[in-house]
Amino acid sequence: MPPSIEAQQLTKRYGQFTALSGLDLNIHGTKCVGFLGPNGAGKTTTMKILTGLIRASKGTALINGVDVASDKKTALASCATLIETPEIYPSLTPKEALSMLCEIRGVPRQDRNKRIDDALARVKMSEWADKKVGGFSKGMKQRVNVASTLLSDPEVIILDEPSSGLDPRGMSEVRDIVMSLRDRLVFMSSHLLAEVTEVCQEVALIDHGKLLVYDTIENVTAKFSGGGGAVEVGFAGNVDEQLRARVSKLPGVTSTTKSNDRHLLLKYDTAVLTQDKLLESVAGLKAGAITFSQASGLEDAYLSLIKETL
Amino acid sequence: MSGEGSKAAVGSIAHVGIAAKYNFLNYFRARRFYVMLTIILIIAGLLTALVGYYRPPGFVDGGALGFYGAGWGSFASIVVVLSAAFFGGDAISGEFQNRTGYFLVPNPIRRSAIYVGKWLAALAASTIILGIFALAMLANGLFYFPGSIPWEFAESFAFAWLYLVAAMSLAFAFSSLFKNSSISVLMSVILLLFVFSVIDTVSSLVAGVEPWFSLTYGAGIVSNILSVPYPAAKTVTPLGPGGRFTVVSYNATVPEGLLILSVYIVVMAVLGLVLFERKEFTS
Ligand SMILES: Nc1ncnc2c1ncn2[C@@H]1O[C@H](COP(=O)(O)OP(=O)(O)O)[C@@H](O)[C@H]1O
Numbered sequence: 001m002p003p004s005i006e007a008q009q010l011t012k013r014y015g016q017f018t019a020l021s022g023l024d025l026n027i028h029g030t031k032c033v034g035f036l037g038p039n040g041a042g043k044t045t046t047m048k049i050l051t052g053l054i055r056a057s058k059g060t061a062l063i064n065g066v067d068v069a070s071d072k073k074t075a076l077a078s079c080a081t082l083i084e085t086p087e088i089y090p091s092l093t094p095k096e097a098l099s100m101l102c103e104i105r106g107v108p109r110q111d112r113n114k115r116i117d118d119a120l121a122r123v124k125m126s127e128w129a130d131k132k133v134g135g136f137s138k139g140m141k142q143r144v145n146v147a148s149t150l151l152s153d154p155e156v157i158i159l160d161e162p163s164s165g166l167d168p169r170g171m172s173e174v175r176d177i178v179m180s181l182r183d184r185l186v187f188m189s190s191h192l193l194a195e196v197t198e199v200c201q202e203v204a205l206i207d208h209g210k211l212l213v214y215d216t217i218e219n220v221t222a223k224f225s226g227g228g229g230a231v232e233v234g235f236a237g238n239v240d241e242q243l244r245a246r247v248s249k250l251p252g253v254t255s256t257t258k259s260n261d262r263h264l265l266l267k268y269d270t271a272v273l274t275q276d277k278l279l280e281s282v283a284g285l286k287a288g289a290i291t292f293s294q295a296s297g298l299e300d301a302y303l304s305l306i307k308e309t310l
Numbered sequence: 311m312s313g314e315g316s317k318a319a320v321g322s323i324a325h326v327g328i329a330a331k332y333n334f335l336n337y338f339r340a341r342r343f344y345v346m347l348t349i350i351l352i353i354a355g356l357l358t359a360l361v362g363y364y365r366p367p368g369f370v371d372g373g374a375l376g377f378y379g380a381g382w383g384s385f386a387s388i389v390v391v392l393s394a395a396f397f398g399g400d401a402i403s404g405e406f407q408n409r410t411g412y413f414l415v416p417n418p419i420r421r422s423a424i425y426v427g428k429w430l431a432a433l434a435a436s437t438i439i440l441g442i443f444a445l446a447m448l449a450n451g452l453f454y455f456p457g458s459i460p461w462e463f464a465e466s467f468a469f470a471w472l473y474l475v476a477a478m479s480l481a482f483a484f485s486s487l488f489k490n491s492s493i494s495v496l497m498s499v500i501l502l503l504f505v506f507s508v509i510d511t512v513s514s515l516v517a518g519v520e521p522w523f524s525l526t527y528g529a530g531i532v533s534n535i536l537s538v539p540y541p542a543a544k545t546v547t548p549l550g551p552g553g554r555f556t557v558v559s560y561n562a563t564v565p566e567g568l569l570i571l572s573v574y575i576v577v578m579a580v581l582g583l584v585l586f587e588r589k590e591f592t593s
């Protein structure tokens with residue numbers, strides 16, 4: 001049976017607030033699926049339900065056909081997870097922490113040392129293997145967390161923003177690792193469009209707790225990017241609501257979306273405006289715009305689907 | 311990918327052992343174990359020095375049994391409460407507050423196996439502490455009363471250990487109830503050191519009801535067993551001019567005490583486990 005992740009009418013409420021609303025998602029087979037959406041969209045919530053960290057208010061989450069809420073032990077039997085940024089018992093070494101997971105996941109005794117050494121080598125943490133985790137930086141801990149997903153030869157790997165807290169080199173190393181896992185089912189959340197475009201074949205887009213689309217990147221791009229131009233503008237400082245509003249008011253600009261702290265994605269009407277005119281008017285705002293680049297197809301599609309969010 | 315065959319499904323009993331092993335390793339290396347060790351060594355050292363210097367009659371004039379009653383009997387409960395709160399009070403809440411649960415929980419392991427494993431690790435760490443304190447008291451006892459270790463001291467140790475098990479169950483339940491680990495540790499200490507004693511006193515003195523529902527009342531058998539004769543189950547003392555008032559005090563008998571301790575162990579273990587099963591990892 002091919003590996004699978006299924007969400008059926010998954011709903012999560014926190015008091016009055018609905019973080020996740022009737023999410024239906026069926027992922028089957030070995031591939032890498034990007035789970036994309038702005039901050040607060042419900043990505044982590046979905047993944048926490050899939051891994052038994054929280055319970056859905058309604059609906060079912062299945063991994064390899066097994067209900068996580070009723071039998072997490074079986075559901076996660078062939079699954080490796082990295083949700084948010086876990087901490088490791090501070091007085092354990094990476095080797096000990098990883099060998100705890102090997103034992104829990106049933107990696108045979110004779111394979112454990114090699115698996116752990118290989119995993120630590122993959123994340124460039126070999127020389128720290130026997131030092132206590134307590135003194136590690138955030139990025140070093142996250143490297144060990146990434147290593148923890150490589151131990152047990154899992155069929156399904158769930159990664160929630162695995163590159164968060166890592167330096168640029170670490171981020172690119174994680175991308176390489178994820179790409180090498182394409183012979184499994186990888187479900188990876190991210191708010192970085194470039195990361196998803198580079199490593200994933202398929203993308204699920206979520207906003208305000210609702211699934212907007214799930215398809216291959218080509219199809220999503222073809223279906224939703226049409227019409228108008230799209231550019232990404234980088235600013236020297238953080239993008240706030242006021243800045244976004246000023247950019248939105250520029251003539252010809254049809255939508256603006258924050259793609260991360262310092263970047264705005266804009267769509268514009270090509271009938272009104274050419275790209276060079278847009279560059280001039282953004283620069284004319286004197287708001288600290290420092291980079292200006294044409295958006296990719298996926299970015300364009302993201303803009304069409306996710307509107308007016310900060 | 312090798313998939314099948316490269317891994318064997320691990321049973322939940324084995325998972326309990328794994329969780330216990332690594333949590334114990336973590337306890338044993340952490341500072342708090344040595345802080346706790348220092349605290350009980352200070353208590354034992356002070357007792358040794360004060361008894362050696364002043365030779366208080368309560369200690370040395372009552373025979374070996376009286377000696378163990380005054381030393382071990384008075385302080386064992388404090389050691390039990392401190393180590394239960396120290397090792398158990400944040401065992402579960404810490405997994406949430408320190409986010410270590412995000413490393414351990416999303417794995418093919420039942421939450422109950424994690425809970426029981428952590429409980430065993432905490433019990434092992436605090437048993438070591440209680441054992442060291444008992445050895446220190448024993449060394450003192452043998453110095454003043456060489457050659458005679460009263461059988462009741464062994465019984466008292468067994469009761470104290472049972473009290474430790476119950477206090478640990480209670481501390482774990484509190485650590486499952488709260489998300490903040492300082493609060494859960496503090497609540498365990500306050501409850502075990504003060505609240506239960508107040509309940510005992512209010513219940514017997516004011517209401518004249520035997521406090522059979524109180525954990526510390528049941529734990530009274532730890533010191534009761536060391537007094538000769540065993541204290542009466544109920545004493546009525548006349549008080550005031552012409553004995554117009556009476557003061558009632560109760561003492562748990564051994565079977566009563568054992569029953570109270572066992573009920574607390576079971577009820578608190580179930581309660582804590584249910585709370586942990588339902589608790590959500592939200593930040
Ligand atoms: N414990 C909580 N109580 C209330 N709201 C929460 C809680 N956890 C998450 N949320 C809200 O749920 C929404 C989805 O959060 P999350 O799934 O973490 O988003 P993301 O897509 O960034 O991972 C957010 O608006 C967040 O504020």
Ligand SMILES: [Mg+2]
Binds near residue numbers: 044
């Ligand atoms: Mg998130």
